[in-house]
Amino acid sequence: MTTPAPWWRDAVVYEVYVRSFASTGDTGMGDLRGVAERLPYLVDLGVDAVWLTPFYPSPQHDNGYDVADYRDVDSRFGSLADFDTLLARAHGLGLRVLVDLVPNHTSSDHPWFREALAAGPGSPERARYLFRDKPNNWLSVFGGSAWQRTDDGQYYLHLFDRSQPDLDWTDDDVHTLFDEVLRFWLDRGVDGFRVDVAHGLRKAAGLPDAADPVAAQSGLVTGPMWDQPEVHDIYRRWHRILGEYDGDRMAVAEAWAATPARTMAYCRHDELSQSFNFHWLEAPWSVAAFREVVRETLVEVARVDASPTWVLSNHDVVRHVTRYGGGARGLARGSAATLTMLALPGSAYLYQGEELGLEQVDVPPADRQDPEFHNGRGPGRDGCRVPLPWSGHESPFGNGTGRPWLPQPPEWATLTVEAQRNDPSSTWSFYRRALAARRGLPQATEVTLVDLGPDVFAFRRGQVLVVLNGGDDPLPIPAGEVLISSAPIENDTLPANAGVWLAAPAS
Numbered sequence: 001m002t003t004p005a006p007w008w009r010d011a012v013v014y015e016v017y018v019r020s021f022a023s024t025g026d027t028g029m030g031d032l033r034g035v036a037e038r039l040p041y042l043v044d045l046g047v048d049a050v051w052l053t054p055f056y057p058s059p060q061h062d063n064g065y066d067v068a069d070y071r072d073v074d075s076r077f078g079s080l081a082d083f084d085t086l087l088a089r090a091h092g093l094g095l096r097v098l099v100d101l102v103p104n105h106t107s108s109d110h111p112w113f114r115e116a117l118a119a120g121p122g123s124p125e126r127a128r129y130l131f132r133d134k135p136n137n138w139l140s141v142f143g144g145s146a147w148q149r150t151d152d153g154q155y156y157l158h159l160f161d162r163s164q165p166d167l168d169w170t171d172d173d174v175h176t177l178f179d180e181v182l183r184f185w186l187d188r189g190v191d192g193f194r195v196d197v198a199h200g201l202r203k204a205a206g207l208p209d210a211a212d213p214v215a216a217q218s219g220l221v222t223g224p225m226w227d228q229p230e231v232h233d234i235y236r237r238w239h240r241i242l243g244e245y246d247g248d249r250m251a252v253a254e255a256w257a258a259t260p261a262r263t264m265a266y267c268r269h270d271e272l273s274q275s276f277n278f279h280w281l282e283a284p285w286s287v288a289a290f291r292e293v294v295r296e297t298l299v300e301v302a303r304v305d306a307s308p309t310w311v312l313s314n315h316d317v318v319r320h321v322t323r324y325g326g327g328a329r330g331l332a333r334g335s336a337a338t339l340t341m342l343a344l345p346g347s348a349y350l351y352q353g354e355e356l357g358l359e360q361v362d363v364p365p366a367d368r369q370d371p372e373f374h375n376g377r378g379p380g381r382d383g384c385r386v387p388l389p390w391s392g393h394e395s396p397f398g399n400g401t402g403r404p405w406l407p408q409p410p411e412w413a414t415l416t417v418e419a420q421r422n423d424p425s426s427t428w429s430f431y432r433r434a435l436a437a438r439r440g441l442p443q444a445t446e447v448t449l450v451d452l453g454p455d456v457f458a459f460r461r462g463q464v465l466v467v468l469n470g471g472d473d474p475l476p477i478p479a480g481e482v483l484i485s486s487a488p489i490e491n492d493t494l495p496a497n498a499g500v501w502l503a504a505p506a507s
Ligand code: NOJ
Pocket: 062, 065, 102, 160, 196, 197, 254, 315, 316
C-alpha cells in the first residue's frame, strides 16, 4: 500500500493579510473573527488552505512582522480563544491553516530585547541579539545602515526596521525559544508555518563587510547576511519537530535566494517542506522568461524530490495585474498567468484580492504607513495591502464599520465580492472556475514543454495541453475540448494575453 502524498504537495494556499481581510469592528483593521466569518467564502472560492500573516502582540511598526510575544494574539486582532475558534471552524470546513513564524528578528518591545538593553555589553541577554562595538557596512532592507546605536555606545543589527533587532542564531536560548513556539502552535493544531526571512537567520561568521552592500539590500541575492550554509541546520532541527506531530504538518520558506537551485535547498528531504518560488513572481511578462523559470524550477525541484510552488503576488510586492501593465491588458495577462500556474504541478499560493483582479493602489503619501516608504526606499508596499472590498458602494465596502487603515479607492465599488460573485464574466468567477478545473487535472506531474513559436508558452501535463499567448496577435490553437480559458475562445483562436487548458490527445 502506498502512503498518500502529503496534502500540501499540491494545495492552493490563500494568503490572508489579517489587517486587511475582514473587520468585525470599527477599527478600520481586520481581525481573527472577521477571518473566521469569511471562511465559507474561501471554501466557495475553492482553496485548500489559508496562511495567516502575523497576528501576535506587536507594536505594528512593520504590521506585525515585529513580534513582541510569539505565543499570544494582539488584542487588536482578537484573542487566543478567537484563534482557536477560527482554527476549529477552518478544520470543520476542510481548510488547513498556516501561521506566520518570524524567527529572524523580534520586536524591540520583546522582553528579551528590553532585558538586553538593560543588561549591558557582554551580558548573556545581549548574546541573544547581534550587539557589536562597531558597525559594519551592511544596509537595512528598509533603508539606511543596518545598525542602531544604543545609549551605551554599542550597536545592534537590524536587517529590517530598527524596531526589529536581529536575533543571534548561534545562541542556544534562541533555538530553545523557537522550538517552544513551534510546539505551542502545533499543539494548538495548526497545519504549518510560513517562515519569514528564512534565508537570513544565520550571518557569516565575524559579520564581514558586504562586497556590495547596496546589491545585498534587496532582491534575490547572496551576501554575508543571506543564504548562509549554516541556516539549513536550523531547518533540519525544525523538520524533526514537525515530524513529531501527525497530519503532515509543514513549513514553507520565504527565502529570497539567488537561483532556483539555492531556493530549493530549503526543501531538501530533511528540511522545510516547500520554498516560495520567487523566480516565477519576478519574471516579467515574457514567454522566454516564463519558459526558463518553469524549466529550471522543475529541474531543481526534481533534484531534491520536493514539490514546486508558484506565486504571483503577496503583501510585499506590486500586485501582478499592475506589474503586467495594469488596466484591461494587465488584468488579461494576470488571469492568463494565473491559469498557467494553476496547471503546473505543485502548490499555488494566492494573495487576497487577486481573485477580484485588484490592482496596486496609489496610496496618497500622507496615508502611507510602510517603514520602507518612511525610510526613503521608494513608494513602499501599502498599495497591495489596502483592506478588501466585500460589498456596498462606498468605503469601507462592508469591511467593518471604521475608516480603513489605508484608504480604499472609490472605483472598487465595481470590484467588490458582492458585485463579482454572480457575474459569470468577473475575475472572481474565473478564479472559482479555474480552481474547480484544477481539481480535475491529471495526476501526472510530468510536464513537457511544447514549442508553438516564440510568442507562446505551452506545455503538456498528461492529456492536458496548456497554452499561453504572450504575443500581440490572436493565436490559432489545436482543436480540442476547452477545459477552461482566461478569455473567450472562438474558431479555435486564443486571443492575445490569454491562456487556455485543452483536453488534447497525446501527440
Ligand atoms: C518579509 C515579510 O513578508 C515582510 O512583510 C516583512 O517586512 C519582512 N519579512 C520583515 O519581517
